[in-house]
Amino acid sequence: MKNTNSNMSIRRRSVLTGWSFVLLSVVLIFIFYFYPMIQALIMSFQTGTGSNLEFTGLDNYKRLFSDAMFFTAVKNTFIYLLVQVPIMIVLALFISVLLNDKKLKFKGFFRTAIFLPCVTSLVAYAIVFKYLFAGNGLVNTFLLNLHLIDTPIGWITDPFWAKITIVIAITWRWTGYNMIFYLSALQNIDNSIYEAAKIDGASAARQFFGITIPLLKPIILFTSITSTIGTLQLFDEVMNITKGGPGNSTLTISQYIYNLSFKYSADFGYAATVSYSIVIMIILLSFLQFKVAGDKNA
Amino acid sequence: MLKSKRFFTYLFLSIISFVSIFPFLWMVISSTNKSVDVTGGRLLPGTHMMENFRKLLETTDLQLSLVNSAKISITTTVLALLIASLAGYGFEVFRSRSKDIVFNILLLSMMIPFAAMMVPLYRMFANVSDTLPWMGVDTMTSVILPTVTTAFLIFFFRQSTKMFPKELLEAGRIDGLSELSIFLRIFIPTMKTTYAAAAIITFMSSWNNYLWPLIVLQSPETKTMPLLISILGSGYAPDYGMILIAIVIGTLPTAIVFFLMQKQFVAGMTGSVK
Missing domain, CATH: 1.20.5 (Single alpha-helices involved in coiled-coils or other helix-helix interfaces)
Structure with a gap:
């Protein structure tokens, strides 16, 4: 400075x-x-x-620990977090390394195409996905025609597949966003490091894990923290694709807070208690990620 | 060996690109088809677009929602840029220890999940509804106020101010300009690209905002585009062609901004971590 x-x-x-x-x-x-x-x-x-x-003192907090629906919402949110965030980050890293190749043609096209989902509003894309993944939607029609499945998959109506649909949707929307961060970080890496590694006979995989990943560590940490915060607050997609159903199997914490405050009989006090659980989770998870990544580089 | 690797790279990137673009293609194509054809899996453009559009105008108050969304996003963008750039500039140019502490406290607000604030925010606006009707629940002001200042944008402008040539600042002072006019007449015109990037990010998130408007806007006259789309999409017997044309229209403003200003857009997204 x-x-x-x-x-x-x-x-x-x-x-x-x-x-x-x-x-x-x-x-x-x-x-x-x-x-x-x-x-x-x-x-x-x-x-x-x-x-x-x-x-009423700690009543709300006592209620929280015996509230089955709260635990369902926490469980669902963590399933999204543990499944979706790693898939998305690995995919975004992989794509950005491929795109960073100087000899690659149509680079601009690929980059724009993969980034394009970021311009849609969460509501708009959620509804498009709801239709594509409907019982008689295009995805089922396509899979049936290819004889990959015999009966339509309940992408929205089955508790297991509904979660998968949410994961697919979020991955579609956010992979390009994370890719942009990695791409701009990759462009700052001096190419001579790779040249030296090549002379030493390091394979592409070895270069990726030995050079790229360590150098990108701060930005990977940044994106995983923002993705974690984003996932803990997941609302728009679930609200518009499944409404939390079937039978609360896709309900998220944010949606539960919304329901408690504005859908059921306005229970503002308890909703605030539930919302503080997100605050605590964000603090704990961000701290954990810093520790795992080693805070020296961050 | 090398050739097959190349081939795999192109194949993989093509598949990913196709998957990324396909929902857009499908949504545009389907907006020109009848609802029956959409469910029938028709993937060719049809001739039903005007019909779908006409139905949309009949069933919803499209113009009103478009105007509401435009008013809110444009006002938010202008105010947000002004407030955040003043602060970002102030924190950097008039740097002091106490200001650095305040700045770090402001950054903490980025960790606060919106879900934890929405109930108290709603109550704040509900409480003033009687005394200050222009800023109570169900007004444009109530949508704009909580979203207009973000620590992220202040941080973004502070980072950009580090790139602002200090000589210009000194030159302005020697010329006897006040600090405010240095900011208005030298800083703003010099940092056009920074403002463009910030404008795009703010406009997009404001145009697409859903949860807070869903809570605070309750009457049909105040509905924004995401609310209109959400209501249309939650129906049990959806008219696909009509809903998809609403989604296309709702996505157009952000898509146009993106294609016109792709460079600044990317700069804006990554600018914070340079």
């Missing part, structure tokens, strides 16, 4: 000016981020319907 050699008089004059530049943002972020967080913490110790809340 270059030192701004501004002299002391300018410094002193600019103390107030400086704060006036940042003041509005600071106020808005405190009102619309930190204040609600504190409110949610207070509400998590209250119960009641709608706005008639009163303090």
